[in-house]
Amino acid sequence: MVERSPILTAICHLILIGGIILVCMPLYFAFIAGSLTMEEVQQVPMPWLPGGHFLENIATAWTKVDFGQLLVNSLIVAVGITIGKVAISLLSAFAITYFRFRFRILAFWLIFTSLMLPVEVRIVPTYEAVANAALPIQWLIDLLNIQGLWEWISGNRIEIALEWNMLNTYQGLILPLIASASATFLFRQFFLTVPEELLEAARLDGASAMRFFWTILLPLSRSNIIALSIILFLYGWNQYLWPLLFTTDKDMATAVIGVKHLIPRSDTEPAWNVAMSAALLAMLPPVLVVLVMQRWFVRGLVDSSK
Amino acid sequence: MVATTHEPGLKHAHFRTAGLPAMLLLPQLLILLFFFFIPSIRALFQAFLLADPFGATVHFVWFDNFTALFASESYRNSVWVTIWFTLAQNVVTIVVALVLAFATDRVVRFQSAYKGVILLPYAIAPVIAGVMWAFLFNPAVGPIAFFIKSLGIAWDPNRNGSDAMLLVVLAASWKHICYDYIFLVAGLLAIPGSLMEAAAVDGAGPVRRFAQIALPLLGPTLFFLTTMNFVYGFFETFAIIDAVTRGGPAGATNILVYKVYQDGFINLDLGSSAAQSVLLMAFALLLTLLQFKYIERKVNYSI
Numbered sequence: 001m002v003e004r005s006p007i008l009t010a011i012c013h014l015i016l017i018g019g020i021i022l023v024c025m026p027l028y029f030a031f032i033a034g035s036l037t038m039e040e041v042q043q044v045p046m047p048w049l050p051g052g053h054f055l056e057n058i059a060t061a062w063t064k065v066d067f068g069q070l071l072v073n074s075l076i077v078a079v080g081i082t083i084g085k086v087a088i089s090l091l092s093a094f095a096i097t098y099f100r101f102r103f104r105i106l107a108f109w110l111i112f113t114s115l116m117l118p119v120e121v122r123i124v125p126t127y128e129a130v131a132n133a134a135l136p137i138q139w140l141i142d143l144l145n146i147q148g149l150w151e152w153i154s155g156n157r158i159e160i161a162l163e164w165n166m167l168n169t170y171q172g173l174i175l176p177l178i179a180s181a182s183a184t185f186l187f188r189q190f191f192l193t194v195p196e197e198l199l200e201a202a203r204l205d206g207a208s209a210m211r212f213f214w215t216i217l218l219p220l221s222r223s224n225i226i227a228l229s230i231i232l233f234l235y236g237w238n239q240y241l242w243p244l245l246f247t248t249d250k251d252m253a254t255a256v257i258g259v260k261h262l263i264p265r266s267d268t269e270p271a272w273n274v275a276m277s278a279a280l281l282a283m284l285p286p287v288l289v290v291l292v293m294q295r296w297f298v299r300g301l302v303d304s305s306k
Numbered sequence: 307m308v309a310t311t312h313e314p315g316l317k318h319a320h321f322r323t324a325g326l327p328a329m330l331l332l333p334q335l336l337i338l339l340f341f342f343f344i345p346s347i348r349a350l351f352q353a354f355l356l357a358d359p360f361g362a363t364v365h366f367v368w369f370d371n372f373t374a375l376f377a378s379e380s381y382r383n384s385v386w387v388t389i390w391f392t393l394a395q396n397v398v399t400i401v402v403a404l405v406l407a408f409a410t411d412r413v414v415r416f417q418s419a420y421k422g423v424i425l426l427p428y429a430i431a432p433v434i435a436g437v438m439w440a441f442l443f444n445p446a447v448g449p450i451a452f453f454i455k456s457l458g459i460a461w462d463p464n465r466n467g468s469d470a471m472l473l474v475v476l477a478a479s480w481k482h483i484c485y486d487y488i489f490l491v492a493g494l495l496a497i498p499g500s501l502m503e504a505a506a507v508d509g510a511g512p513v514r515r516f517a518q519i520a521l522p523l524l525g526p527t528l529f530f531l532t533t534m535n536f537v538y539g540f541f542e543t544f545a546i547i548d549a550v551t552r553g554g555p556a557g558a559t560n561i562l563v564y565k566v567y568q569d570g571f572i573n574l575d576l577g578s579s580a581a582q583s584v585l586l587m588a589f590a591l592l593l594t595l596l597q598f599k600y601i602e603r604k605v606n607y608s609i
Contacts, residue, residue, distance in 0.1 A: 008512055012409035016420045019406045023423055026438040026480070029449055033441060045452045088334045095330035099321050100313065107331050108315065114342050122583050124570040125345035125352065176341040179334060188315070199319040209321045238431035240545035245571070256431045260549060263437055272441055279434045286429040294422055298488055301428070 027280075034277030041273045057277035061262060067278060069251055070258040074282070077173045077243070077254055078236035082229050084178035090221065093187035094213055098199070114181045127245055130166045130176055168249040173242060182304050183228060190224050191217070227300030230293055234286045255282040346587065352580035371581035380557055381565070381582070388561045391475060392539030398479040399535055400528065403486035408516055410487075411494040421491070428484045432542065436549030439477035463551065467558025470551045474559050477550055478543045485538075486531045493527040494520060533596045540589065562586060 033041050035054040040047060061067045096108050166172030194217065202212045240256055247253045253261075259282050262275040290297050321327075353371055375381045410420060427435065442450045445462045454461045463470040497520055505515045521528075544563050547553060553560035553568065560568070566586065570579030 003506060003512075005512065009412060012412045013416075015405060015409040016413065016416075016424075019402075019409075020420065020423045022402075022480070023426055023484075026435070026442055027426075029442055030438045042447055044447070046447065046449045088337065091330040092334040095327035097315065097320075098317055099323065099327035099330075100316060101322075101324050101327050104313070104316070104327070107327075107335065110338065110343075111334060114338050122345045122349045122587070123567055124576060124579050124583065125348040126341055127571075128348070129341055129345050175337060179337040179342060184334065192315070192317070194317075196317060196319045199317065203319070209323065209326055234429055238429075240431065240433045240548075241567075244548075256433055259437060260433055263440070263549065270447065272444075272447055275437065276441065279437050283430045283434050286431075287426060290425060290429040291422060294418075294425065297428075298425070298492075301485075301488055302492060 030276045030279055033272050034280055036273050038269070038271055038273055042270060053273070054277055057274045058281060060271075060274045061258075061278040061281070064274065065253075065258045065261055065278075066251060067255065067258055067281070070253055070255045071282075071285075073170075073173075073252060074237055074255040075285075076170055077239070078233050080170060080174040081177050081236035081239075082232040084174060085180045085183050085232050086225055086229060088178060089180050089183035089187055090218070090225075093184050093191055094217065096184075097188055097191040098209070098212075111179075111181050111184050114179055123241070123245070126176060130172050130246060132165055167246055168252045170252075172246050173239075173252075173254075177236070177239065177242060183232070186224065186228060186304055187221065190221060194220060224303070227296045228304055229300075230289060230297045231300040231304050233289060237286050258282065349580045349583045349587070352576055353584045355577055355580075371577045372585075375578060375581050375585075380560070383557050384560050384562050384565045387471075387557070387559060388540065391471065391478075391543075391559070391561055392536055394471075394475045395478045395482070395539045395543075396532060396535040398475060399482050399486050400531060402479070403483050403490055403531075406483070406487055407490035407494055408520075410491050412512065424487055425484045427481050430481065431545065432478075432481055433545035433549045435481040436474075436477050436546040439473060439480065440550045443473050463555075465555055467555055470555055470559050474543070474546055474550050477546050478539065481546070482535065482538055486535070489527055489531055490524065493524045497523050529599075530597070533593055537590075537593055540586070540593075 032050045034057055035050040037053050096104055198216055202216055243254045243257045259279045262278050264270045264272055442448045445451050451461050461469055463473045501519055502515055505519055541563055547559055547561055547564045551559040553564045566579050566582045569575045
């Protein structure tokens with residue numbers, strides 16, 4: 001700071017307090033609503049202080065949509081996406097920075113183009129791909145008209161129908177989301193800053209490529225991996241569109257989807273108290289992660305957007 | 307084994323094995339093939355096909371899906387809704403984030419506590435943010451709706467389109483301010499202290515320094531954030547819309563991404579949905595190119 005100006009500093013504190021109120025107000029009211037009974041939550045105006053029914057409402061949510069199972073699902077999906085993304089990005093970044101091979105630039109661009117298209121814009125065909133992952137092969141068969149060919153050769157008519165359904169499975173929730181151009185680039189940028197001498201020294205000592213990766217590159221990338229993992233965990237936990245489409249089975253939904261099912265609509269009983277307590281519970285793990293690991297989180301966010 | 311000619315993005319000391327890199331790249335490329343390239347190409351095909359509702363016959367219809375789209379009232383409405391929604395969200399987010407970042411830069415006490423709380427919404431799922439705002443402004447039970455009504459203002463986002471729009475803009479901005487804020491705080495921190503001191507010696511006050519030195523230097527960051535806000539508004543606010551208004555009332559908050567979903571999964575009009583996807587893809591491409599522009603400018607910017 002260049003000069004002292006107590007008035008401006010006071011104004012800045014006021015602005016920041018305003019910001020905090022803005023952030024906390026929805027959370028505070030969600031907490032109040034989550035701790036009231038259904039009759040109390042419908043009072044107009046609503047009480048301004050929390051009641052004592054929070055655990056009761058959680059229990060209702062627990063039985064109503066099997067919330068415990070949903071939290072477990074969220075955890076599996078979020079951790080699966082995090083590990084999957086980090087693993088495949090590390091490997092492909094290693095391949096494109098440390099190896100000279102013919103299709104290096106092509107591989108680089110193939111990964112890079114995926115950065116351009118968010119999942120949300122190709123909802124329907126991706127859904128089809130997950131509903132039946134064998135579909136691409138089926139298209140190929142149809143395109144080449146293998147059925148007609150076989151009929152022509154042998155005179156018998158056959159139907160080829162391949163099916164590999166990933167709906168309502170963990171892999172269906174995880175796999176489509178783990179390709180990641182941005183994570184690959186984060187690691188690529190980092191690998192480019194690793195001193196050249198390390199590989200030369202490792203070579204002299206007779207280390208193979210994978211040995212270099214495991215014993216030198218991976219430990220060096222530790223802090224990058226941690227920072228990125230936090231961002232990816234939040235990303236995985238807060239996924240909405242995918243789980244919404246891919247989990248027709250209620251037991252395979254995630255916590256965030258569970259909250260959505262608890263929102264009162266005009267034709268249901270107005271159980272806002274249950275919905276709000278479940279909302280708070282579903283946001284607790286990612287919020288704790290951000291609070292406890294704030295510094296890592298900021299670093300991961302800034303790095304992964306570069 | 308030092309390379310004689312240098313390839314961009316390749317370490318000087320590198321391996322020349324051919325099989326291993328292919329194995330290393332395989333998982334990423336397989337996932338991309340199955341869930342990215344094939345679906346994208348398929349969307350491109352579907353956009354030129356017309357299937358009857360039972361899926362029995364499929365015709366190739368050239369650009370009919372696109373012309374039908376541009377002719378349709380609801381699509382044009384959706385385009386306008388998206389434009390208004392993203393613009394309003396963008397302005398609210400950037401302005402609030404700038405004010406907060408400016409204040410954060412000036413305070414010393416409690417700085418990290420302020421930051422910690424302001425960052426919280428990033429951790430909260432968009433759909434949950436939507437649920438909370440829908441509750442606050444719910445005309446029957448919401449405490450803020452009660453407050454608005456007690457001022458004598460009519461409020462019903464379930465019936466009034468502009469009320470609904472205001473509500474989704476607020477919810478979407480609340481969730482995204484923290485993102486812009488982080489980058490702006492980092493940007494302000496990176497401005498050399500000597501510049502500010504020189505300006506102060508010349509008699510420029512804190513607000514003037516912010517407007518005439520910090521803001522121009524933050525230009526590239528602001529450009530990047532504007533692009534990211536557009537990406538967010540276009541593609542990532544699906545959950546907020548679904549939780550708060552479901553595109554209603556009467557399409558008043560039916561943004562393009564939500565319409566793709568509605569036409570594809572609820573109205574089962576695959577051709578039209580695919581055509582919309584293709585247009586959105588083109589737009590996403592444009593935004594990515596803008597992001598590249600940012601990367602270029604950032605390079606020039608580092609003095």
